[in-house]
Amino acid sequence: MRGIVDRIVAPFVVDRRVLALAGARMADGIGNSFLIIVIPLYVTSGVVDGTTFGLDESMLIGVILSLFGFLNSSCQPFTGQLSDRLGRRKPFILVGLAGLALTNVAYVVAETYVSLLVIRGLQGVSVAFIVPASIALVNELATAGDRGGNMGVYNTFRLVGFGAGPAMAGAVVSRGPYALPGGLAVDGFEAAFYVATITATISYVMVTVLVSDPASTVANAGADLSVPVFDRSGPTLLDPIFTLGVASLFMATAIAMFATIQPQVNARLEQGATWFGLQFAAFIIAQVALQTPIGRACDRYGRRPFIVAGMALLIPTTLVQGFLFSSSLMFVARLFQGVAAAMVFAPSLALAGDLAGEGESGSKLSVLTMAFGYGIAVGPLSSGALVGFGFEMPFLFGTALAVIGTGLVYTQVEETLETTGSLPVVGSE
Structure with missing residues (x-):
């Protein structure tokens, strides 16, 4: 026992x-x-x-x-x-x-x-x-x-x-x-x-x-608490924390669009409120199940692979929602969209935490939490405005954001951990 x-x-x-x-x-x-x-x-x-x-x-x-x-x-x-x-x-x-x-x-x-x-x-x-x-x-x-x-x-x-x-x-x-x-x-x-x-x-x-x-x-x-847009000392154009903030904004916007268009989703899938509630909850279910194991894994294998893979997975899981006619398949799509978000969120916070100097955690990490919050607010407004042009339009918009976000993290964010055997260390230290 x-x-x-x-x-x-x-x-x-x-x-x-x-x-x-x-x-x-x-x-x-x-x-x-x-x-x-x-x-x-x-x-x-x-x-x-x-x-x-x-x-x-x-x-x-x-x-x-x-x-x-x-x-x-x-x-x-x-x-x-x-x-x-x-x-x-x-x-x-x-x-x-x-x-x-x-x-x-x-x-x-x-x-x-x-x-x-x-x-x-x-x-x-x-x-x-x-x-x-x-x-x-x-x-x-x-x-x-x-x-x-x-x-x-x-x-x-x-x-x-x-x-x-x-x-x-x-x-x-x-x-x-x-x-x-x-x-x-x-x-x-x-x-x-x-x-x-x-x-x-x-x-x-x-x-x-x-x-x-x-x-x-x-x-x-902290003394210098600014968050630059451009990377003034590294090999990339954009500051990695700023880049992760933009990616978090795009990810949250793509995910949050689903909530506003409940009547359209239910009519298209010929379903009731119970199915919609399950589809909405699928995202949270995936998050609860995977946040901790993915967080542990990124301590061992690095932050960047999970962030890039999660943003890439966000692309098809967002796009497919605009073209489904099955309630059960929509549940699966939302579930895997939650998997994508889980692969991004904790590793992004960990990577930003690696980069934050002593006394800078509040300023640096608030970029990600602020961006995610804005995305949660912008997503419903975006879908409400776009769904009138066709059911698939909000999801096409979210997919475009996911594509841009994936490109940004792939080209502008570098790994902060170097692994020596099984012992990870901060690469910049």
Whole structure:
């Protein structure tokens, strides 16, 4: 029995602070992804009123949800750079989690569209404090030999939370109202907002008790925190971190286009919402299953092969979705699209972490997280605009981005690890 347990936990044997941080991000991910389902239901429930700025409900929902992504991504470079200058990560994570907890409970008293916009915007800013500091902390607690594995574990837990939230949210809302002691009751929406608040609070407590900044972070607070576009000293034209950021933007855009065109997908494949939910979840399933093993593998075999192969796999898995007429084949295509993303994400963060100097992790790695966030926001807008020209057009656009991204990482990104036997070392050191 002990041998079985050891094999199960072996992939997650990392610094306890990384594991605690990953667990905390899983908890807040559950609560934050709750809102992706709950907010549209809340807007259309009749509880909210006030000015709609001339927008219909569907467009207003899109603005509210997109505002989070754009503010989150736009603020990440600033919070990442500030955490580098101060040489502190934990306080930024705590500020962000506290902001999430407060804004989650604020939804209970939000009764106008304007208040929803303000609250969701503040949540985007709050998460911008969490993401760069968390990734930087994982990077600084890792070494060249286990950086990919640490990034993989962190992303696996975060994605589990993100995937579990939407699955739970609908049930929480639909089963309300809930009776409380003393004759009190809360409806389904209030219960969902309270659940999101509790998960953020749990994360806050976990980080407070179990996570600490390494001494080297304070000692090596960065001075030059710029991220150049061009590689001024290396053999390539573009800076590799900037290149990985562009590739992450293209990858996220190609992946996120699927969500907006649910009616068109269901009509083309003659399927219901259940099949679409499975196809949407297939991407996350692949990510959860593969982030950690791919992260471990890139520590042994190098970062670049996985990134290039993942971007190349993104090309056919995106293109084929525009020409399928089978629900099961669409599920398979989305699953392999998730495999492609898993091959890119953790190795890219690990490679950028290899290149980041002491005290620069927040600034450098926020380029990738910011770019990915922008892609998640841009993808749905792109597909919504392009699908009117034909069902295949969003996927052709995503394929073109994948082709460009593959070319960029193949020509502009070099390996950072050199292997001596089975021992990987940072090649630039």
